[in-house]
Amino acid sequence: MTDFLSGFATALQPVNLLYCFAGVILGNIVGVLPGIGAIAAISILLPLTFSLDPTTAVIMLAGVYYGAEYGGSIASILLNLPGTASNAITTLDGYPLARRGEAGLALLTAQISSFSGGTLGIVAMVVFSPLIVSFSLSFGPAEYFATLLLGLVAGASAIGSGPLKGIAMVAVGMLFGTVGLDLNSGYARFDLGIPNLLDGLSIVAVAMGLFGIPEVIANISASQSQEKPIAVNARAMYSAFRRLGTIVPSVLRGATVGGLLGPLPGAGPTISSFLAYSLERSTTRNPEEFGTGRINGVAAPEAANNAAAQTAFIPTMTLGIPGTPTMAIILGALMIHGISPGPQLVVDHPDLFWGLVASFWIGNVFLLMLNIPLIGVWARLVAVPRRFFFPVIVALVCIGVFGVSNSTFDIWMVLLMGVLGYVLRCFGFPPAPLLIGFVLGPMVEEYLRRALMISAGDYSYLFSSTTSIVIHCLTAGLLLWSILRGFRKKAPQPAG
Amino acid sequence: MKTLRDAGGGLLIATIGLLFLLGAGDMALGDLRNMGPGMFPTALSVVAIVAGLAIAVIEVLRGSGGAIGFDFRALACVAVAIALYAVMLEAAGVVLTTIVAVFVLALARPQLRAAETLVVGIALSVFAWAVFVKGLGMPLSFLPDF
Structure with a gap:
């Protein structure tokens, strides 16, 4: 707890406060705009953060991530278009509410629930992170290998399009990860004689190419729906305050679901929001009211996705294992700054870790204070023609990636990854497992080879501790579950 | 032609795997107890090729229609x-x-x-x-x- 309070000293420094503010506003805006997600925004911003102090950089990037969860509900409620995938379920009850003239109530519920969910997620992070750190400080290469393998399998199986496509994409991502100097032997792998490839493919180029560019291509010629957002009256929103008592249990249930699922690799905010909604429906006496505009149907998923957005940082920061592609990019940002996340990070850079956690809460307060008066302004943003955004994204991506190494090589890399990402997307291959494989692959190889070096090639060393056996069992169970799920013909399923 | 379109995504994955497999050809494999630089890339290439071909076969049998919304x-x-x-x-x-x-x-x-x-x-x-x-x-x- 004292660590957490001391984090405020870092987070309240003017420069950190400024970038936290900039991050959450930007996140809020990309959240409001359907079609541009937090992950594209973060990968585009990544080069801009290189000149910053690592703490400041991560505070801003994280702000974009959880800020988008706030903004996403606005488009869901007013336009019936989810701003981000994890706000999709909010449309079910949010939009009917808005149609009934209760947009103010729905928006206020979403914002208050987001704030409460986020706050509870941060509390979970403050309580559990030190426990996980003290537990994982004893991890050797075998335990790390087991945890990383779990992350890879989770990344491959969390998607909706079947485990085979996930495995294929993870394998391709890991192959991309092998490019460059092999740390153990000093052998240059797949460098094609190009010096730029010796350091490996740049995560910025891969992430921007896979997430930013296909988004632009897929939306550029699509005609924008001409639907006007429903108008909101700020006064109606304030008068809705007294009706909020009924959402408290929904918020608590939603935040619990989100807080528990957030740290699991591959689960994340989207799945949390879907589960919270179905839990909410199953705990009520009249489930048929859901989908017709019940505020509990807005409160539970919004609390869940915000809680999950915060607790997702737990494994990323304490174990160095990203559960979602966004976390993989934030991990990459830290590594570019020369900081490798893991239990040592919390011990060696307490100011970074606790400063980040403290900034989460400051950012959540910012978002709440900002969004309640300004909701009308955000809603109007949705009506800006989308065609203005695409040239901006392409310019930011190309010039930004140039700045990473001051060479045009990475622009060509973005082009290659963008075309590949778009074609794969059209064939129904999601990019997230590829990125997770790309980030985790080199770590898996390193820990496996290190473990085998320690044990002189004895594979039983990988199963020599209870911890690693438990983790391997989880991995096997997850793999089995996703294969079985693939056989069952799926009902309408959330896009993971 | 239609078959080829259905199989496109899987074949693309398999092609990427094949390119990496060819590129890994002159790397020392080592053995499972003491891996060389080529072991991981070779193993991953094989996984990508097998998974890609399996996806291609499944999509053709299912007649999935290939790329959606390709512009x-x-x-x-x-x-x-x-x-x-x-x-x-x-x-x-x-x-x-x-x-x-x-x-x-x-x-x-x-x-x-x-x-x-x-x-x-x-x-x-x-x-x-x-x-x-x-x-x-x-x-x-x-x-x-x-």
């Missing part, structure tokens, strides 16, 4: 715009590159709004120059160097 014109315009940045940015400066790229991107849409595109191009290039060159100190010029 060649948008893909080409975005790809050319990015390539323009790669070729021109260092020599031609931020303004000229951005304006040309904005026009190429505008070609992806059915009708070209020339005046609007020019305004977007100029505003965007000034913004990019202010942020990246003035703000972040990137070694790029505003106008062509020659």
Whole structure:
């Protein structure tokens, strides 16, 4: 707890406060705009953060991530278009509410629930992170290998399009990860004689190419729906305050679901929001009211996705294992700054870790204070023609990636990854497992080879501790579950 | 032809795997107890090839219809715009590159709004120059160097 309070000293420094503010506003805006997600925004911003102090950089990037969860509900409620995938379920009850003239109530519920969910997620992070750190400080290469393998399998199986496509994409991502100097032997792998490839493919180029560019291509010629957002009256929103008592249990249930699922690799905010909604429906006496505009149907998923957005940082920061592609990019940002996340990070850079956690809460307060008066302004943003955004994204991506190494090589890399990402997307291959494989692959190889070096090639060393056996069992169970799920013909399923 | 379209995604994965397998050909494999630099890439290439081919077979049997919503014109315009940045940015400066790229991107849409595109191009290039060159100190010029 004292660590957490001391984090405020870092987070309240003017420069950190400024970038936290900039991050959450930007996140809020990309959240409001359907079609541009937090992950594209973060990968585009990544080069801009290189000149910053690592703490400041991560505070801003994280702000974009959880800020988008706030903004996403606005488009869901007013336009019936989810701003981000994890706000999709909010449309079910949010939009009917808005149609009934209760947009103010729905928006206020979403914002208050987001704030409460986020706050509870941060509390979970403050309580559990030190426990996980003290537990994982004893991890050797075998335990790390087991945890990383779990992350890879989770990344491959969390998607909706079947485990085979996930495995294929993870394998391709890991192959991309092998490019460059092999740390153990000093052998240059797949460098094609190009010096730029010796350091490996740049995560910025891969992430921007896979997430930013296909988004632009897929939306550029699509005609924008001409639907006007429903108008909101700020006064109606304030008068809705007294009706909020009924959402408290929904918020608590939603935040619990989100807080528990957030740290699991591959689960994340989207799945949390879907589960919270179905839990909410199953705990009520009249489930048929859901989908017709019940505020509990807005409160539970919004609390869940915000809680999950915060607790997702737990494994990323304490174990160095990203559960979602966004976390993989934030991990990459830290590594570019020369900081490798893991239990040592919390011990060696307490100011970074606790400063980040403290900034989460400051950012959540910012978002709440900002969004309640300004909701009308955000809603109007949705009506800006989308065609203005695409040239901006392409310019930011190309010039930004140039700045990473001051060479045009990475622009060509973005082009290659963008075309590949778009074609794969059209064939129904999601990019997230590829990125997770790309980030985790080199770590898996390193820990496996290190473990085998320690044990002189004895594979039983990988199963020599209870911890690693438990983790391997989880991995096997997850793999089995996703294969079985693939056989069952799926009902309408959330896009993971 | 239809079969090939259904199989496209899986075959693409398998092709990537094959390219990496060929590239890994001259790396020392080592053995499972003491892996060389080639072990991981070779194993992963095999996984990618097998998974890719399996996906291709499944999609053909299912008749999945291949790529959904593939828009060649948008893909080409975005790809050319990015390539323009790669070729021109260092020599031609931020303004000229951005304006040309904005026009190429505008070609992806059915009708070209020339005046609007020019305004977007100029505003965007000034913004990019202010942020990246003035703000972040990137070694790029505003106008062509020659």
